[in-house]
Amino acid sequence: MDDNSKLIIHRGADEIGGSCVEVNDGKARLLFDLGLPLSSMNENCSKEDYKLDIKGLYKNSKPNIDAIFITHAHLDHFGLLEFIHPEIPVYLSQTAYNIMTKILPLFKNGDFSKLNLNVIKPNNPINIGAFEITAHNVDHSIAESMAFEIRAGDKKILYTGDLRFHGRKNYLSENLSKLKNVDYLLMEGSTLGREDQNQKTEDELMLELAEHFKSEKLSIVTFSAQNLDRFISVYKACLKAKKTLVIDPYTCYVLESFKDLSKNIPQFDWNNIAVYFVKNSIGDKLAVTKDLYKYKSKRISIEEILNHHEKYVIKDNFKITTNLISRFNMDKLQLIYSLWSGYLKKPSHLDPLKNNLIHCHTSGHANIESLQEFVKNIAPKKLIPIHTECAQVYSQLFDARVIVQKDGEELFL
Numbered sequence: 074m075d076d077n078s079k080l081i082i083h084r085g086a087d088e089i090g091g092s093c094v095e096v097n098d099g100k101a102r103l104l105f106d107l108g109l110p111l112s113s114m115n116e117n118c119s120k121e122d123y124k125l126d127i128k129g130l131y132k133n134s135k136p137n138i139d140a141i142f143i144t145h146a147h148l149d150h151f152g153l154l155e156f157i158h159p160e161i162p163v164y165l166s167q168t169a170y171n172i173m174t175k176i177l178p179l180f181k182n183g184d185f186s187k188l189n190l191n192v193i194k195p196n197n198p199i200n201i202g203a204f205e206i207t208a209h210n211v212d213h214s215i216a217e218s219m220a221f222e223i224r225a226g227d228k229k230i231l232y233t234g235d236l237r238f239h240g241r242k243n244y245l246s247e248n249l250s251k252l253k254n255v256d257y258l259l260m261e262g263s264t265l266g267r268e269d270q271n272q273k274t275e276d277e278l279m280l281e282l283a284e285h286f287k288s289e290k291l292s293i294v295t296f297s298a299q300n301l302d303r304f305i306s307v308y309k310a311c312l313k314a315k316k317t318l319v320i321d322p323y324t325c326y327v328l329e330s331f332k333d334l335s336k337n338i339p340q341f342d343w344n345n346i347a348v349y350f351v352k353n354s355i356g357d358k359l360a361v362t363k364d365l366y367k368y369k370s371k372r373i374s375i376e377e378i379l380n381h382h383e384k385y386v387i388k389d390n391f392k393i394t395t396n397l398i399s400r401f402n403m404d405k406l407q408l409i410y411s412l413w414s415g416y417l418k419k420p421s422h423l424d425p426l427k428n429n430l431i432h433c434h435t436s437g438h439a440n441i442e443s444l445q446e447f448v449k450n451i452a453p454k455k456l457i458p459i460h461t462e463c464a465q466v467y468s469q470l471f472d473a474r475v476i477v478q479k480d481g482e483e484l485f486l
């Protein structure tokens with residue numbers, strides 16, 4: 074690599090979320106991820122306040138970034154894209170593209186359609202300046218998450234993005250472990266410092282969910298519709314417990330957006346799925362495009378759920394859960410919470426159910442043991458912490474030469 078080549082972690086050197094890494098050889102400038110910090114989701118600041126000071130990145134400036142690569146469509150990895158200059162090419166997976174162009178426009182401020190978005194296929198290198206960039210799919214809590222291998226000359230950088238080894242696509246992360254001759258490994262460490270290192274597989278979680286769903290009580294289950302692994306676990310658990318899963322039109326639409334990924338992705342017209350229609354802004358947008366009307370064939374009413382609650386499991390949605398809380402005896406409801414428990418600290422419509430809450434979840438991130446195995450297999454010349462609150466313990470945990478960077482600090486390669 075050119076003598077002027079350098080790597081800068083603009084954000085993420087000592088925090089989880091908000092990641093942004095620059096690789097620059099004096100001629101081409103590449104960015105990897107451009108996320109919103111997690112703190113932005115709790116504080117009442119505008120997204121604008123979290124913009125990084127990177128010249129030539131934003132609208133109303135002369136573009137001076139050659140490309141931006143996004144590992145996956147979680148806000149803490151792409152959330153600042155809405156501010157970039159629209160000419161800058163953004164590279165991302167087909168799933169991330171679908172989320173940005175089909176799903177996010179349903180939400181306020183979620184329109185990324187004017188960006189220069191380019192789909193990249195895994196294991197298909199592309200060249201920008203002297204750089205060669207190859208995407209590798211990895212296992213994470215959203216489909217088609219990518220790690221990036223970046224080469225120029227004889228140097229190789231591997232940026233993991235977010236990854237785990239216990240999801241339905243664990244073999245993808247295992248395949249990445251076989252990559253050789255890595256000079257710099259930028260590796261996430263979200264779970265470092267967390268006490269609970271015990272990670273169930275999605276199938277183990279599915280069996281646990283099925284046991285809870287067998288209860289006499291009506292189960293309301295909270296999870297992200299965009300987490301396909303989890304949708305499949307919840308759906309399979311419903312089949313096992315002989316229940317029908319009731320979803321909202323938004324979830325039907327998300328599943329349809331993922332349809333081309335695999336024929337094994339459940340769809341609204343499959344057995345044991347019913348649709349509860351709610352009046353909200355997303356429903357209004359789906360009505361305009363006529364998508365909403367397709368789901369009518371599977372429609373069920375609140376009266377049906379009230380009269381035969383033993384038949385159903387409800388996917389949480391603000392309107393339906395609030396409705397059920399107001400019309401049901403609380404002793405007959407249970408909340409199965411299948412997200413990171415940290416989100417529960419925020420007040421929400423789920424608060425009245427907190428005494429009847431069962432936490433049933435498995436992380437989207439690898440535990441320490443899996444990361445240690447990964448570092449051992451990759452055997453990088455240097456290991457750089459990112460997307461972690463525990464950068465300082467990398468040198469104790471991992472058998473590699475660790476370089477702890479600060480946000481904004483230049484590392485000459």
Ligand SMILES: [Zn+2]
Nearest residue numbers: 145147213235
């Ligand atoms: Zn993620």
